Amino acid sequence: NKPCYILGIETSCDETSAAIVKDGTVILSNIVSSQVEIHKRFGGVVPEVASRRHVESITYIVQEALDEAKLTLDDISAIAVTRGPGLVGALLVGVSAAKAIAFARGIPLIGVHHIAGHIYANRLIKEMRFPLISLVVSGGHTELIYMREHGSFEILGQTRDDAAGEAYDKVARSLNLPYPGGPQIDRLAHQGTANIPFPRAWLEANSYDFSFSGLKSAVLNALHNADQRGEQLAAENVAASFQASVVEVLVEKTFRAVSEYGVSQLLLAGGVAANSALRQALIERSAQEGVELVVPPLKLCTDNAAMIAAAGTIQYQQGDFSDLDLNGTPGLSL
Numbered sequence: 001n002k003p004c005y006i007l008g009i010e011t012s013c014d015e016t017s018a019a020i021v022k023d024g025t026v027i028l029s030n031i032v033s034s035q036v037e038i039h040k041r042f043g044g045v046v047p048e049v050a051s052r053r054h055v056e057s058i059t060y061i062v063q064e065a066l067d068e069a070k071l072t073l074d075d076i077s078a079i080a081v082t083r084g085p086g087l088v089g090a091l092l093v094g095v096s097a098a099k100a101i102a103f104a105r106g107i108p109l110i111g112v113h114h115i116a117g118h119i120y121a122n123r124l125i126k127e128m129r130f131p132l133i134s135l136v137v138s139g140g141h142t143e144l145i146y147m148r149e150h151g152s153f154e155i156l157g158q159t160r161d162d163a164a165g166e167a168y169d170k171v172a173r174s175l176n177l178p179y180p181g182g183p184q185i186d187r188l189a190h191q192g193t194a195n196i197p198f199p200r201a202w203l204e205a206n207s208y209d210f211s212f213s214g215l216k217s218a219v220l221n222a223l224h225n226a227d228q229r230g231e232q233l234a235a236e237n238v239a240a241s242f243q244a245s246v247v248e249v250l251v252e253k254t255f256r257a258v259s260e261y262g263v264s265q266l267l268l269a270g271g272v273a274a275n276s277a278l279r280q281a282l283i284e285r286s287a288q289e290g291v292e293l294v295v296p297p298l299k300l301c302t303d304n305a306a307m308i309a310a311a312g313t314i315q316y317q318q319g320d321f322s323d324l325d326l327n328g329t330p331g332l333s334l
C-alpha cells in the first residue's frame with residue numbers, strides 16, 4: 001500500500017499555512033506564517049491586508065512545507081484546502097493556489113471546512129473513537145459538535161452572537177490589552193480573584209447554544225460605572241471574573257452533551273483551547289466523569305494547515321473531491 005501524502009493549505013484568516021500529513025495522522029511538516037504582528041497595530045485582523053500578505057507568501061510557504069517533508073509535488077496524493085468559513089479574500093488565496101497546483105499536477109482537489117479541520121487536529125495526536133463530542137472554540141466559532149463517524153458533523157449548539165475568542169478579544173481591548181486578547185486575559189486572570197459576579201448565559205433549559213455578548217456588555221458596564229465613580233476595578237479581577245463565567249458555561253454545556261449523548265471521547269479544538277483555565281476545568285471534569293479528553297498541543301489548536309490535511313485525508317478516502325471551480329465561501333456551514 002502506497003502511503004497517502006496530503007498537502008494542506010490554510011489561509012482563512014491571518015495565518016498563511018501549508019503542511020504535509022502522511023496517512024492522515026503523521027505530520028511531516030506544518031509551516032505557519034502568522035501575520036499577528038502586522039494586524040496588532042490595528043487592534044484586529046484587517047481583511048485586505050491579510051489577503052495581500054497571503055498572496056505574497058503562499059508559494060514560499062508551500063515550497064517550505066515540501067522541503068521540510070523532503071518531498072516534491074510528484075509525491076503528493078491530493079491537495080486539501082480550507083474553502084470556508086473565513087475572510088473571503090483570504091480564503092481565495094489558498095483556494096486559488098490549491099486549484100493551480102491540482103490542475104497543473106493532475107491530482108485531486110479537496111475543499112475542507114475550517115471547523116472540520118480544527119476538530120481533526122485531534123486525530124494528529126490520538127485516534128478518534130466514535131461517537132464523540134467536540135467543543136470548538138476560536139476567534140470566529142463556538143460550537144458543540146456531535147460526531148457519529150468520520151465526516152459526520154451534527155451541530156448541537158453554537159453561539160448566537162460573539163464567539164468565545166471574540167469576547168476575549170473585545171474584553172481585552174476594553175482593558176487596554178494588546179491584540180489578540182485571549183492569552184493576555186488568561187495570563188492576567190491568574191493574578192486575580194473572580195470576585196465580580198458577571199452573568200452566565202445559560203439560555204433555555206435544554207439549549208446547547210451559547211451567548212457571550214451579554215457578558216461582554218456586563219464587563220464594559222462594570223468598567224464604565226467604576227470609572228464614573230472615580231474608581232478603578234483591578235484588571236486582574238475583571239479578567240478572572242470574566243474568564244470564570246466563560247469557562248463555567250462552556251464546561252457545563254459540554255458535559256451535559258457528553259452525558260446526554262453517552263460519548264466516551266471529548267475533543268477540544270480552536271484557538272481558545274489554549275486557555276489554561278478551560279483546559280484545567282475540562283481535565284478535572286473528564287477525570288470525574290470517566291471521559292477521555294483529547295487536547296491538541298497549542299500549535300495544532302490555532303489555525304494551521306496540518307489540521308486541514310488531516311480532515312482532507314478522510315475526504316480523500318471517502319472520494320469526496322472538489323471540482324476546479326471550487327470557490328471560497330465565507331459563511332460556509334458544516
Ligand code: KG4
Nearest residue numbers: 138139140165182183271272274275302303
Ligand atoms: O483558532 P484561532 O487561531 O483562529 C480562529 O479561527 O478564530 O483562534 C484565535 C482566538 C483569538 O480570539 C484568541 O484571543 C483566542 O483564540 N485565544 C485565547 C487564548 N489563546 C488564544 N483565548 C483565551 N485564552 C487563551 N489562552
Ligand code: ZN
Nearest residue numbers: 118138302303
Ligand atoms: Zn480557526
